[in-house]
Amino acid sequence: MLRLQYYNGFGLAISVASATLAALSYTLFGLGPLLALWVGLLVVGVSMVLTPVVEGSKLSDYALAVILNTFENVARAIEGLGVRGRAVYVSSGDWVYIVFGEVYVDDLSRFAVAKGGRVSLVFKSPISAEHLEGLKDPCAAVEYVAVDKLGIAGSVECVDRGDRLYVRFSRPKVYPVKSLERTVGSIYGVVAASVATLTKGLPASIAYESSDERTCAVEVVVGEELWRGAS
Amino acid sequence: MERSFVANTVLALLVTLTASSLWALGEGRFDVYVSLYTLEYLVVKAVLRPKRVCRDYPAVALLAVFIYFIARRILEVLMA
Numbered sequence: 001m002l003r004l005q006y007y008n009g010f011g012l013a014i015s016v017a018s019a020t021l022a023a024l025s026y027t028l029f030g031l032g033p034l035l036a037l038w039v040g041l042l043v044v045g046v047s048m049v050l051t052p053v054v055e056g057s058k059l060s061d062y063a064l065a066v067i068l069n070t071f072e073n074v075a076r077a078i079e080g081l082g083v084r085g086r087a088v089y090v091s092s093g094d095w096v097y098i099v100f101g102e103v104y105v106d107d108l109s110r111f112a113v114a115k116g117g118r119v120s121l122v123f124k125s126p127i128s129a130e131h132l133e134g135l136k137d138p139c140a141a142v143e144y145v146a147v148d149k150l151g152i153a154g155s156v157e158c159v160d161r162g163d164r165l166y167v168r169f170s171r172p173k174v175y176p177v178k179s180l181e182r183t184v185g186s187i188y189g190v191v192a193a194s195v196a197t198l199t200k201g202l203p204a205s206i207a208y209e210s211s212d213e214r215t216c217a218v219e220v221v222v223g224e225e226l227w228r229g230a231s
Numbered sequence: 232m233e234r235s236f237v238a239n240t241v242l243a244l245l246v247t248l249t250a251s252s253l254w255a256l257g258e259g260r261f262d263v264y265v266s267l268y269t270l271e272y273l274v275v276k277a278v279l280r281p282k283r284v285c286r287d288y289p290a291v292a293l294l295a296v297f298i299y300f301i302a303r304r305i306l307e308v309l310m311a
Contacts, residue, residue, distance in 0.1 A: 007236075033254045036264030040246035043268055043289055047242055050283045051235045140282040 011048025018042040083119050088226050089197040089204040096125035096194045127194035138199040146191050165220040167192045172216045192218045203227035238281035245271040262300040269293040
């Protein structure tokens with residue numbers, strides 16, 4: 001859960017004070033401008049309480065390069081082993097697993113599952129529930145992870161359509177690796193799909209990913225059938 | 232992150248400005264104030280897109296209250 005910071009505490013104090021004054025005003029004067037003033041301040045206070053306050057720093061270029069090289073190795077392993085299929089992001093507890101291949105995997109702790117000449121590989125996503133700090137809204141969580149924590153994008157535009165999540169990362173800090181886009185998804189795709197899986201509690205898959213020097217657009221599709229479809 | 236703080240500050244300014252302006256104009260109807268708060272909150276939400284730790288419950292609550300006041304006004308007109 002998100003810890004209560006000073007900012008949220010100040011908001012809570014405004015909320016409690018204005019709610020008390022609103023009750024008092026209603027008792028003494030009924031519905032009127034004075035009550036409206038306290039209600040307005042109550043709205044502001046609640047808004048402050050619900051605003052997440054971020055602590056911590058963004059990753060350095062050095063740390064990002066290390067992560068990207070590790071990511072590229074995943075793509076190389078998938079391509080080298082000749083595994084076909086698409087990546088499905090599945091949550092298990094606080095973790096997200098990226099299952100890549102055509103075979104249904106019932107035990108996510110296994111790295112590889114082979115059946116009838118077909119292979120599926122299971123990777124652990126670098127994003128887990130712990131990184132979301134209790135955020136439940138997928139768009140807020142994507143921005144929190146990508147902009148505030150990892151610092152891999154300047155800003156994020158996001159639309160949540162229930163079964164689909166559209167995310168556009170502006171001013172990307174790292175150029176997506178093409179080999180990754182073809183396999184598990186770029187670091188942007190991995191962040192968007194992992195967050196979608198964690199916040200919605202359903203399997204997710206990257207339906208579309210496109211990038212240039214200024215933006216990286218990702219479309220994530222969410223639904224139970226994605227995982228059943230792999231069986 | 233900064234955007235969320237800006238959104239809260241803008242909202243606080245708008246609410247204060249609304250309350251003081253309507254008060255100065257002699258407006259005494261509570262529903263007028265709340266309707267304007269709702270409008271301001273939703274505009275700030277749409278333009279600045281502040282982040283929330285959960286669903287945006289204040290927006291839902293304000294919209295529900297706004298719909299209640301509108302429904303009451305419509306009923307008043309129909310009953311008159």
